[in-house]
Amino acid sequence: MDYESLAAKSLRGELISREEMRAVLNASDERLAELLDGAFKVRRHYFGKRVQIHVLMNAKSGLCPEDCHYCSQSSISKAPIDKYPLLPRKRLLEGAFEAKAAGAVRY
Numbered sequence: 001m002d003y004e005s006l007a008a009k010s011l012r013g014e015l016i017s018r019e020e021m022r023a024v025l026n027a028s029d030e031r032l033a034e035l036l037d038g039a040f041k042v043r044r045h046y047f048g049k050r051v052q053i054h055v056l057m058n059a060k061s062g063l064c065p066e067d068c069h070y071c072s073q074s075s076i077s078k079a080p081i082d083k084y085p086l087l088p089r090k091r092l093l094e095g096a097f098e099a100k101a102a103g104a105v106r107y
């Protein structure tokens, strides 16, 4: 797989094939730099070097009443994460103001 050609194909507006997508997903660690270089070309074309900051606040942690066994947020999970109930409104609002002050566009 030639990631440079794949990036050029994408920039021409051509759809990449399912096989090409699969090759990207299965790229070996040794080719990661080439893959990132191709991906950056596409990203720079459409977005330049702009980023948007989104801040996540975990309003509640580890106490979900559901029992989805794969999920660390379930109250039955033994995952070593912080567990706390819904944070107070004041703390959530403080987080929003902190995010805004830090330049976040979404909280």
Ligand code: SF4
Pocket: 064, 065, 066, 067, 068, 071, 072, 073, 074, 075
């Ligand atoms: S995936 Fe996790 S957070 Fe979502 S309902 Fe299941 S246990 Fe709760």
